[in-house]
Amino acid sequence: MVFSDRSQKLTIAMPKGRIFEEAVHFLQQAGLQVTAELQDSRKLVIPVENAQLEFILAKPTDVPTYVEYGVADVGVVGKDVLLEEERDVYELLDLQIGYCRMMVAGMPDWKQTDAPRVATKYPKIASRYFREQGQQVEVIKLNGSVELAPMIGLADRIVDIVSTGRTLKENGLVELEHICEITTRLIANRASYRMKSEAVDDIAQKFLEVIPSSK
């Protein structure tokens, strides 16, 4: 290939959070050199010697931002973040890890109110969903412990990701509506997808081989 002499070092943005361990395990299975540093380190940028690779550890919501601006070539991130952030990136693969569901939840005795209020960490997803359902709701953005909102009367429903449903149950909430399934995705920067096409294809191929349902 004519471009082989050009630098194809790849920077991968990894989400520090819910799916981090599963994602690291996935990288290992895919045969990437993942050093111990990646797992227990306070460093934010971790180069991998002799592998033309470098990891950036980022807050999950920032992963698409880094990739869109091209400071990371590719990234591993949940579909929940992609739906909320609406960044201009290539969504290359569904890694089929970090599975959860985006749900509307509320108290078991929830009833339609005149001015429905929804608390969520995902205001765009929530607004879009209720709009599509033909409902006008007020969306309140929270940054954590969203389950608290219906219990203390801040909102009558919440929109959040649910994996086992335990947190909901422990807080006396029930799942009301199913919005969509969420899994972890491999994303790529628009320019890197072209400028480093060989390196991007290479990593996508390695990932593809360990995705459970692909042959």
Added chain:
Amino acid sequence: MAKPLGFEKPLGMRDILPDSLAKQRHLERALRHCIDRWGYEEISTPSLEYYDTVGAASATLTDRMFRLLDKQGHTVVLRPDMTTPIARVVSSLYKDVPLPIRLFYQANVFRAQEKEAGRNAEFFQTGIELIGDASEDADAEAIALAVFCLRAAGVETFRIAIGHVDFVDGLLEEEIADEELRSQFRNFLYERDFVGYRQLLATLDMSDDARNRLEALLRLRGDKGKIAEARELTVNGKARRAVETIASLWDALEAYGVTEDLLLDFNLISNLNYYTGVVFEGYAADLGSPLLGGGRYDHLLAQFGRPAPATGFAIKMDRLLQVTPAMKGQPTTRVLLCYTVERRREALAEAQLLREDGLIVVTRLIGNEDELSDSEKAGYAKVICLTKQEE
């Protein structure tokens, strides 16, 4: 929204300070020099256009345009691109000028922004339009000229990705009867959501063969070899014609000797419903966004009453600035010439002589030499003082 503070500018607007502007002008000269040689003539059009004419015909979405009212109550827009005003000129003032017409521009265009950094609302472009030539060689000329422009600007590592809108359309039409469904697939490609594309594909009831063909579209990105792969995916008709166009385009580009900077990308979709044939996008190393974009737009001219095939591209100057080396060449010597009022005539005459010799001369009236601080002298290669002569 809070009242703007004195230093603030509207969202997406930028100042260009002298050092950056000097480099931008230098790049513009380099591009102009390159484009001139290909027989393109420069054109300038107004910053404001009617919404109903240029605004409506433009590929830019209405909500991205700056719209305002003129004194007569017409809605006008700050031009969102240069291609549409040029189509207007070619169909009106230039309507008797025989085709093909080659024009270029170096101008600012405006697109309203919602988000933060890196998205300018006003940006400078250098671009070309080749109007009235439907051949692959016209497409090749536009792409080759883009390559030569990037080289002339000193961009070291870049690639131009090339696709064809009919390939995607044609392949979808061969396998999927429902237009609504096809448009969902196109939208996934446009949004670069390959996962969504595959998921939608998995829900359809079709033969494995058809499914594999549509899946293979996502992998059709690479060098010349992809042309043969693309051919195998399609039987005849629209998609096949698009492949053959790309094949002869590639031959022409080989003749130009530029193919090592090119990449074929059969799933490239730049702008829904605007481009009609070959499309391309240019990228540079270490730049997260495209540097240039272009393609064939055969329907635009008809909207102004002079149907004609056309192709062209625009380079984004702010992005080009980020990927080009610092300016070379000796900076001109700067001289500070100070004088007291008695020697003004002599000093200003001397300054003019030095300027004619090619130096940059700044003059300054002083009372006596002690007035000059070191920091004032710092920016100059030489300081000359013509002060009152001691008796």
